[in-house]
Amino acid sequence: MSPAEHPPGAPDARRPTLNAVAALAGVGRGTVSRVINGSPKVSDRSRAAVERAIAELGYVPNPAARSLVTRRTDSVALVVPDAQTRLFSEPYFSGIIRGVSAGLADAGMRLLLVMVHDAKEYTRLAPYLSGQRVDGVLMVAVHSDDTLPDQLDALAIPTVLAGRRGDREPLGHVRADNRGGAEIAVRHLLAGGRRTVGTITGPLDMEAARERLDGYRQALRDAGAPVADELVANGDFTEEGGREAMRELLCGRPDLDAVFAASDVMASGAVLELRAAGRRVPEDVAVVGFDDSIVARHIDPPLTSVRQPLDEMGRTMARLLLDEIADRGAGRHAVVLPTRLVVRESS
Numbered sequence: 001m002s003p004a005e006h007p008p009g010a011p012d013a014r015r016p017t018l019n020a021v022a023a024l025a026g027v028g029r030g031t032v033s034r035v036i037n038g039s040p041k042v043s044d045r046s047r048a049a050v051e052r053a054i055a056e057l058g059y060v061p062n063p064a065a066r067s068l069v070t071r072r073t074d075s076v077a078l079v080v081p082d083a084q085t086r087l088f089s090e091p092y093f094s095g096i097i098r099g100v101s102a103g104l105a106d107a108g109m110r111l112l113l114v115m116v117h118d119a120k121e122y123t124r125l126a127p128y129l130s131g132q133r134v135d136g137v138l139m140v141a142v143h144s145d146d147t148l149p150d151q152l153d154a155l156a157i158p159t160v161l162a163g164r165r166g167d168r169e170p171l172g173h174v175r176a177d178n179r180g181g182a183e184i185a186v187r188h189l190l191a192g193g194r195r196t197v198g199t200i201t202g203p204l205d206m207e208a209a210r211e212r213l214d215g216y217r218q219a220l221r222d223a224g225a226p227v228a229d230e231l232v233a234n235g236d237f238t239e240e241g242g243r244e245a246m247r248e249l250l251c252g253r254p255d256l257d258a259v260f261a262a263s264d265v266m267a268s269g270a271v272l273e274l275r276a277a278g279r280r281v282p283e284d285v286a287v288v289g290f291d292d293s294i295v296a297r298h299i300d301p302p303l304t305s306v307r308q309p310l311d312e313m314g315r316t317m318a319r320l321l322l323d324e325i326a327d328r329g330a331g332r333h334a335v336v337l338p339t340r341l342v343v344r345e346s347s
Helices: 018-025 029-036 042-058 061-069 091-106 119-123 125-130 147-155 178-191 207-223 238-252 265-277 294-298 310-326
Strands: 075-080 110-115 137-141 159-162 172-176 196-202 232-233 258-262 286-291 304-308 334-337 340-342
Touching: 018 029, 018 042, 018 119, 029 042, 075 091, 075 172, 091 110, 091 310, 119 125, 125 147, 137 310, 147 159, 159 310, 172 178, 172 207, 172 310, 178 196, 178 207, 178 258, 178 286, 178 304, 178 340, 196 238, 196 265, 232 238, 238 258, 238 265, 258 265, 265 286, 265 294, 286 294, 310 334
Parallel strands: 075 110, 075 137, 137 159, 159 172, 172 334, 196 232, 196 258, 258 286, 286 304
Antiparallel strands: 304 340
16 A cells, blocks of 8 residues: 555554454444453353454454553552562462462453552552552452551452451452361371470461461360460461471470471471471471472471462462452452362471
């Protein structure tokens, strides 16, 4: 085509338009737009016709124009609190991020990692995220008194949590069977002949830590084993926290012969402290962790651990959030994924 045939500013005939897709599919422009934007309010027959037309014409939506019309950014924020100290030291986060990223990539969405370093930064998050910068928010490591999810909800920003703040959590969330996982860990230790089983908890303002402590206590009660305060030491999901808690347990109960730690990272700290105290693992003290992370496989001896499906948790979080973004009237769902024990040499 010569310049005279295609003057400046005229539509490029080589680039298919929304009207061309609608004409080929035999539907209106509005139907094509709804299909492109993932609306559920389209019949299967019309959706299939539009998808065939898009494929035949090679139509590619204009992202900038689409954003102006739909007020969508095709971006999702994943908020990681305490990022400086936890993101690169706890394998839990990398597993969740990997699953979330895969789930969003399948839908053509971008993932924005929002790392929060202090309380002041955290308080500014809701206004920042509400400025039409993202279509939805995913949150990990929520605490019982965390108000950011409520602020996001009040601003009508779709939000899904990894875990929950309590048993009345109003927002959609995904969590592992923390209580059940702790029970199978402690039953395993008791079945191996251990009689004085201690535990190292996570921060008890997090529901996952409370559930793992409840599971520990329930398994002991079911077996008629002692449930004593001096067998419980609080940790913080860090290696140093695991070491400090292990010192506390040994001081209070030197006859201890097994420990269930609420994370692999804390379990690794416990193993190091036991070794420093001259205790052999597992001959003198058996140790079980939680997460079945890379830490469990590479510590000496390799760690028995409760596996929670972190990649699947991340993918499920992404799916719930995408459903909520596509249909603001969709119900909020709570998904609990199963855990299982992976037995290695530490027990």
